[in-house]
Structure formats: structure tokens, C-alpha cells
Amino acid sequence: xxxxxxxxxxxxxxxxxxxxxxxxxxxxxxxxxxxxxxxxxxxxxxxxxxxxxxxxxxxxxxxxxxxxxxxxxxxxxxxxxxxxxxxxxxxxxxxxxxxxxxxxxxxxxxxxxxxxxxxxxxxxxxxxxxxxxxxxxxxxxxxxxxxxxxxxxxxxxxxxxxxxxxxxxxxxxxxxxxxxxxxxxxxxxxxxxxxxxxxxxxxxxxxxxxxxxxxxxxxxxxxxxxxxxxxxxxxxxxxxxxxxxxxxxxxxxxxxxxxxxxxxxxxxxxxxxxxxxxxxxxxxxxxxxxxxxxxxxxxxxxxxxxxxxxxxxxxxxxxxxxxxxxxxxxxxxxxxxxxxxxxxxxxxxxxxxxxxxxxxxxxxxxxxxxxxxxxxxxxxxxxxxxxxxxxxxxxxxxxxxxxxxxxxxxxxxxxxxxxxxxxxxxxxxxxxxxxxxxxxxxxxxxxxxxxxxxxxxxxxxxxxxxxxxxxxxxxxxxxxxxxxxxxxxxxxxxxxxxxxxxxxxxxxxxxxxxxxxxxxxxxxxxxxxxxxxxxxxxxxxxxxxxx
Amino acid sequence: xxxxxxxxxxxxxxxxxxxxxxxxxxxxxxxxxxxxxxxxxxxxxxxxxxxxxxxxxxxxxxxxxxxxxxxxxxxxxxxxxxxxxxxxxxxxxxxxxxxxxxxxxxxxxxxxxxxxxxxxxxxxxxxxxxxxxxxxxxxxxxxxxxxxxxxxxxxxxxxxxxxxxxxxxxxxxxxxxxxxxxxxxxxxxxxxxxxxxxxxxxxxxxxxxxxxxxxxxxxxxxxxxxxxxxxxxxxxxxxxxxxxxxxxxxxxxxx
Numbered sequence: 001x002x003x004x005x006x007x008x009x010x011x012x013x014x015x016x017x018x019x020x021x022x023x024x025x026x027x028x029x030x031x032x033x034x035x036x037x038x039x040x041x042x043x044x045x046x047x048x049x050x051x052x053x054x055x056x057x058x059x060x061x062x063x064x065x066x067x068x069x070x071x072x073x074x075x076x077x078x079x080x081x082x083x084x085x086x087x088x089x090x091x092x093x094x095x096x097x098x099x100x101x102x103x104x105x106x107x108x109x110x111x112x113x114x115x116x117x118x119x120x121x122x123x124x125x126x127x128x129x130x131x132x133x134x135x136x137x138x139x140x141x142x143x144x145x146x147x148x149x150x151x152x153x154x155x156x157x158x159x160x161x162x163x164x165x166x167x168x169x170x171x172x173x174x175x176x177x178x179x180x181x182x183x184x185x186x187x188x189x190x191x192x193x194x195x196x197x198x199x200x201x202x203x204x205x206x207x208x209x210x211x212x213x214x215x216x217x218x219x220x221x222x223x224x225x226x227x228x229x230x231x232x233x234x235x236x237x238x239x240x241x242x243x244x245x246x247x248x249x250x251x252x253x254x255x256x257x258x259x260x261x262x263x264x265x266x267x268x269x270x271x272x273x274x275x276x277x278x279x280x281x282x283x284x285x286x287x288x289x290x291x292x293x294x295x296x297x298x299x300x301x302x303x304x305x306x307x308x309x310x311x312x313x314x315x316x317x318x319x320x321x322x323x324x325x326x327x328x329x330x331x332x333x334x335x336x337x338x339x340x341x342x343x344x345x346x347x348x349x350x351x352x353x354x355x356x357x358x359x360x361x362x363x364x365x366x367x368x369x370x371x372x373x374x375x376x377x378x379x380x381x382x383x384x385x386x387x388x389x390x391x392x393x394x395x396x397x398x399x400x401x402x403x404x405x406x407x408x409x410x411x412x413x414x415x416x417x418x419x420x421x422x423x424x425x426x427x428x429x430x431x432x433x434x435x436x437x438x439x440x441x442x443x444x445x446x447x448x449x450x451x452x453x454x455x456x457x458x459x460x461x462x463x464x465x466x467x468x469x470x471x472x473x474x475x476x477x478x479x480x481x482x483x484x485x486x487x488x489x490x491x492x493x494x495x496x497x498x499x500x501x502x503x504x505x506x507x508x509x510x511x512x513x514x515x516x517x518x519x520x521x522x523x524x525x526x527x528x529x530x531x532x533x534x535x536x537x538x539x540x541x542x543x544x545x546x547x
Numbered sequence: 548x549x550x551x552x553x554x555x556x557x558x559x560x561x562x563x564x565x566x567x568x569x570x571x572x573x574x575x576x577x578x579x580x581x582x583x584x585x586x587x588x589x590x591x592x593x594x595x596x597x598x599x600x601x602x603x604x605x606x607x608x609x610x611x612x613x614x615x616x617x618x619x620x621x622x623x624x625x626x627x628x629x630x631x632x633x634x635x636x637x638x639x640x641x642x643x644x645x646x647x648x649x650x651x652x653x654x655x656x657x658x659x660x661x662x663x664x665x666x667x668x669x670x671x672x673x674x675x676x677x678x679x680x681x682x683x684x685x686x687x688x689x690x691x692x693x694x695x696x697x698x699x700x701x702x703x704x705x706x707x708x709x710x711x712x713x714x715x716x717x718x719x720x721x722x723x724x725x726x727x728x729x730x731x732x733x734x735x736x737x738x739x740x741x742x743x744x745x746x747x748x749x750x751x752x753x754x755x756x757x758x759x760x761x762x763x764x765x766x767x768x769x770x771x772x773x774x775x776x777x778x779x780x781x782x783x784x785x786x787x788x789x790x791x792x793x794x795x796x797x798x799x800x801x802x
Contacts, residue, residue: 067678
């Protein structure tokens with residue numbers, strides 16, 4: 001069963017209700033009852049419930065308390081009083097279920113994020129839980145880690161485990177069941193919430209996505225891209241009998257239309273900007289963390305003025321390190337970064353802040369004052385701008401980023417989407433022309449993510465230079481004018497998104513995948529050679545002359 | 548990798564009960580307090596460092612590199628005490644103008660430094676040969692520490708490096724706001740206040756998440772708890788205690 005809903009609709013709270021932590025150990029008021037196999041969660045001891053219901057949380061860094069894999073699995077068994085001589089067998093069995101048998105004695109800090117999430121799964125499986133509740137388990141994982149995690153979930157489901165999954169990555173999820181077991185997806189029930197916690201739709205994926213697609217988009221909930229595509233196409237008059245929920249269905253449904261269209265795609269993507277002034281230039285960049293690994297290995301990158309450049313690559317490929325080096329936070333061990341022709345290492349903090357803005361993954365890191373308005377005014381007041389100008393700019397920024405009503409609120413009390421918008425706004429208030437964002441849409445629901453990216457595009461069209469690191473190939477396809485692929489500290493590919501998608505070798509080496517819609521268009525082209533490569537909904541629409 | 552940190556291994560010292568090692572620490576403390584002769588802490592330091600190497604399997608180079616900064620600190624301490632020594636000066640070793648170096652001053656100041664260093668040596672031995680998990684287990688099983696406190700400490704220990712990284716990110720983030728360049732003591736205080744909020748916010752959030760994850764695996768709800776590893780006291784611990792006792796007594800009798 002899949003649970004969907006916009007940020008802050010109470011999905012995580014529900015997860016805690018299902019294993020009795022609410023109301024037994026977590027404070028607050030709960031009305032109504034939850035029954036797990038006819039046992040009331042108010043009365044059944046949490047220890048008893050833990051043998052039946054297992055929770056896996058979002059943050060792989062914050063759900064363990066021991067130092068090795070084996071000890072971590074043993075921890076739960078100790079809690080429920082399993083005799084020591086029985087533990088070994090249960091640990092081995094649980095680790096085998098999630099593919100971690102080899103890592104039994106490994107230290108936790110040496111596991112990848114994906115392995116940690118599978119370990120969290122093993123830790124609850126060892127307790128005997130047959131009901132698994134997973135609260136956005138893959139949101140911190142790269143595409144590779146996510147895919148592996150879902151494969152193990154599919155295996156568990158086939159073995160009869162009940163799985164309740166809160167998840168945003170619908171494309172991977174819906175395609176997976178289809179690939180491993182034709183006709184039987186991983187998801188057979190979908191429940192959708194509105195932001196006030198009311199259920200708006202429930203049923204099998206086809207029923208929910210078919211009937212409620214428009215409503216879900218309106219609530220800001222992610223849909224499988226193929227469903228969204230079909231929705232847009234049918235809204236524009238394409239006679240689709242039903243909406244697909246995975247790529248295979250989409251291929252079948254769209255095949256009849258492949259004879260339509262002009263046969264070649266119009267050049268929807270803007271051409272690469274070239275021959276203009278370099279905004280950022282990095283030469284021979286190397287970086288080695290003190291007493292740590294070498295992350296950048298002789299990397300060279302030029303960013304032209306007015307580009308919207310995407311940085312992609314697996315976890316650990318050096319995206320964040322590169323981004324931090326470009327704005328002078330990290331001093332490269334070798335090489336040089338030129339910002340508008342000036343050596344970054346020679347600029348002081350104030351000069352840097354005036355030229356370049358950097359939005360961290362966690363917006364809270366950047367907040368320095370106690371109200372949203374002060375936060376925006378901070379950089380201006382630091383430069384002793386006249387108070388009138390400060391007030392004017394602040395209210396313009398509040399307006400632009402939809403934060404006017406929150407002007408007096410403490411930044412830490414904003415919602416996730418608002419925090420993100422504020423952190424971007426504070427980075428632009430000085431009129432910086434270069435903006436670097438580290439996974440800007442991480443953990444955001446659909447409407448927040450698109451709102452932010454649209455804002456980035458608008459800034460780019462006004463002449464700003466923008467770099468963003470991301471795992472989301474959909475954003476790359478829809479927004480980036482150029483994409484740079486990082487692999488082991490070097491640039492593996494640098495060019496237009498559609499050229500990257502046409503290079504399966506590079507994608508595979510960097511552990512990336514082409515966007516779902518691009519793969520779909522390739523599958524269509526295999527059966528109908530006239531079909532051109534298309535990567536976004538807008539491209540499909542304009543090709544089919546629909547929207 | 549931190550040098551003053553646990554060094555994985557299966558040596559004699561690694562297999563001793565951590566609680567027994569703490570008892571040894573107490574004996575060393577007593578010896579250091581009772582001894583007036585600087586040769587006692589000096590010999591203790593040598594023995595402890597040798598033991599870390601030979602009975603603990605920690606590479607000698609690593610030991611020396613961990614110890615070096617403290618050695619320098621000790622040397623500085625000696626110098627400092629020599630300069631400010633105001634006690635009796637019966638035997639002058641060297642005289643140079645108004646500055647005179649007496650045996651008494653040297654003895655006093657080296658004693659202070661050596662005492663400090665002998666405790667550091669033991670800390671080095673303890674930290675590099677004691678698995679933190681085993682320490683907590685022996686504190687719970689032999690030391691009768693409340694298991695909830697024990698495991699929570701372990702969880703907190705796991706998070707420690709995270710706060711180091713987090714602090715680094717926050718300082719960088721604030722510098723990019725053009726905020727952190729001002730000097731002066733007032734600015735430092737203000738800066739610390741600015742860092743504290745985001746650091747606390749993420750600390751509280753992480754801690755809350757870990758607590759929820761532990762509780763959903765029945766941590767606090769445990770009726771009767773069992774232990775996967777049992778922490779035991781064996782012949783090695785007896786041997787360790789005896790030899791440490793013998794060492795301390797010999798040193799105290801001799802000097």
C-alpha cells in the first residue's frame with residue numbers, strides 16, 4: 001500500500017500511530033483506535049507490537065544506536081528478550097532477506113546510505129514483524145540505492161509481508177513491480193491525503209491515478225510521470241482510453257499515436273550559450289579532505305553567463321565538494337577557481353557574498369536572525385545600505401517569494417517549502433549574479449519543487465548564472481540548459497541534457513538513468529522508427545501537437 | 548581518522564574487561580598522587596605506552612603520533628613552572644644572570660608535567676584498546692548502570708562526528724552570508740550565539756529521530772532484556788589487575 005500526500009499532511013504521524021508509539025510513548029492527544037491484528041495499539045505493549053509492526057524511517061544517519069551491523073540487528077532482539085543463543089540465526093536470516101549477509105561484521109560508518117536503509121529494514125524483520133511501515137525510506141538515497149531498496153521490498157512483498165510505504169519516487173516504484181513480476185505491481189493500494197489530513201482518494205493505482213490525476217496535481221502531489229503525461233495529453237484532446245501507471249502500459253497506450261506527428265522534434269531546447277563571458281571557470285581542480293579521501297581529481301569546468309547548469313552523479317562522486325569549491329568555501333588542494341575572472345581564494349567573505357549565493361541542502365544552516373524580514377535585510381544592513389532601500393528590497397523579496405504573511409515569523413518555524421524559498425531569497429537580495437544550489441528540491445513536494453525551479457528559470461532568463469546539484473533527471477530534462485556529469489571526481493560528460501540521455505554508456509558509468517519519459521520514447525522508437533527522442537511532457541505535447 | 552581513537556584489534560588488552568581497565572586507571576591515579584619522585588610517573592608512562600604497543604597491538608608510530616602533542620604540552624608545562632617557581636632553591640644547577648635553575652625547581656615542574664602525562668598515557672591505552680560497545684556493555688552488566696542510560700550514551704557517541712561536520716557546514720553557510728568576518732571578543736560571542744541555534748535545532752531533531760527509531764524497536768518497553776554479547780571477567784582480567792597492582796606497589800616502594 002502506498003500513502004501519498006503533500007508535505008505536512010500527517011503521513012509520518014500516522015506511521016507512529018500504527019506501531020503504538022503514539023499514544024503510548026510520544027506525547028499528544030490521539031482520538032480513534034488502531035488495531036493491529038485485532039489488538040488495540042492503546043493497550044498492547046509497544047514491545048509486543050514491535051514483533052508485528054516494523055518502522056523504517058527516512059534518515060539513514062539517525063536510526064541506529066550501535067556500531068556494527070550485527071549489533072544493530074541484535075539490539076532489537078535484546079530489547080524483546082530473545083535468548084542470546086537464538087540471536088545468531090535470526091540475525092543471519094534477517095540480513096539475508098535484505099542482501100547484507102556479507103556485511104554482518106561491518107562498522108555502520110562504512111555502509112552506504114542504501115545499505116543503511118536496508119539494515120534498518122533487517123533490524124525490524126529480525127523482530128518478526130510481518131507488517132512493514134516505511135516513511136520515505138529512499139529520500140536520502142541516490143538512484144542506484146533507491147532501485148536496490150525497492151527490489152528488496154518487492155521480494156519481501158512476494159514472500160507475504162504487508163508493506164505500507166510513504167514515498168515520492170513513484171516512477172521507480174511503479175515500474176519496478178512491472179519489471180520483476182509482470183502483471184503484479186509492488187503497489188496494489190494507493191491512499192491519498194490532502195494537507196489537512198483528510199483522505200481524498202483510495203483504491204488501486206489505476207483507479208486513483210485515472211480518476212484523481214487532476215486533483216492530485218492540484219494538491220501538489222507527485223504522480224508517476226507517465227500518468228501525468230497521459231493526463232496532460234488527454235486534457236489537450238488526445239483520445240486516450242485510460243491512463244497508464246507504469247512505463248510498459250504507457251508504451252502500449254501511446255503506440256497507436258506514434259504515426260502522428262511530424263517525425264522530427266522541434267528544437268524545444270535552447271542552444272548552448274557559447275562565446276560569451278565566463279561566469280565561473282575551474283581549472284585542474286583537486287580536492288582531498290583532511291585525513292580523508294580525494295574527491296576531486298583534476299576537474300575542469302567552465303560555466304557561461306546565463307546558463308542553468310545541472311550537476312549530476314552518484315552519491316560520493318563529488319557534486320557537493322565541487323559546488324563548495326566553486327564558491328570558495330573549500331580551498332582546493334590544487335587548481336584554481338575564477339569567479340568573473342577573479343581568483344576566488346583572493347576574495348574576502350564580503351566580496352564573495354556580493355557575487356555568489358549558495359543554497360545549502362538544509363536551509364536552516366544559513367539562518368542568522370530571528371525573523372524572516374530581518375533575515376532578508378541582514379546582508380543589506382551589513383553593507384550599511386540606507387534603511388529605505390532595505391525596506392523596499394525586503395518587501396519586494398517577500399512578495400516575490402510568497403512570504404509576505406510570514407515577515408515576522410522566526411525562520412526556524414517556517415514550513416519546509418517556505419524555509420527553502422527564504423534561503424534562496426536571502427541569497428539573491430544583494431543582487432548576486434551567480435547562484436549555486438545543492439539539491440534544491442530535496443524533500444519537497446511537487447508544487448514546492450516546481451515553484452522553486454520556475455523561479456530559477458526566471459532568474460536565469462534575467463541573466464543570472466545558476467548551478468544546481470541534483471539526482472532528479474526529470475528536473476535536468478525540464479530545466480537545465482546544460483548538464484555536467486561527475487564520476488570519481490572528474491567530469492565524465494558536459495553538454496546538453498538530450499545528448500547525455502542518448503549516451504547509455506556514460507549514464508551507466510555514472511550510475512544514472514535517463515528520465516522515464518526519455519526511456520519511454522526510446523521504447524516507442526524501437527517499435528515505430530519515426531518516433532523522435534523526447535524527454536519531457538512539454539516535448540511530447542508539442543510533438544503530438546496537443547498542447 | 549582520529550589518532551586518539553579506538554584501534555580495532557583482538558589483542559590481550561582488547562579482550563580485557565573495560566571495567567577492570569577502569570579499576571587499573573584508579574590504581575594509577577593513586578600511585579601518581581602518592582608518589583613524590585618524578586621517576587614514578589616517568590616509569591608509568593614508559594610502561595603504559597609499551598603495553599599499548601606490545602599487549603594492545605597498536606602500531607608504535609600511531610602511539611607516538613597520538614602522544615606527541617601531549618608531550619609538547621608537558622614540555623611547555625615544565626617551562627612554565629620553571630619560570631614561576633617560587634619554592635626553596637638549595638641546589639643551583641645553572642645560573643645565568645638573574646635566572647637560576649635549581650634541582651628543586653626542576654623536580655617540582657617535571658613532576659607536575661609527568662603526572663599529567665601518565666594519566667594521558669593511560670587514557671591512550673584505554674581508548675585505543677577498548678571497543679565503546681564493550682565498555683557500555685560492561686558498565687551495564689558488571690557496573691549495574693541503567694541500560695537505558697548506557698545505550699543512549701552509545702547512540703550519542705555515534706552521532707558525535709555528525710556534529711563536527713554540521714558545525715563545519717554552518718560556519719561556512721554563515722560566512723557566505725558575509726557574516727563571520729568581524730573580529731573582536733564581542734563578535735566571537737555573537738557568532739557563537741548564531742551558530743548555536745541551527746546546531747541545536749539539528750541536534751534535537753537527530754536525537755529525536757534516533758529515540759523514535761530505538762523505541763519502535765521496543766527499547767524502553769523491554770520487560771526482561773537479554774544480551775547478544777555478554778561481558779565477562781576472565782583470567783586476562785585477573786592477570787591485568789595483578790600485574791598493574793604489582794607495578795604500582797613496586798614503584799611506590801622503590802621510590
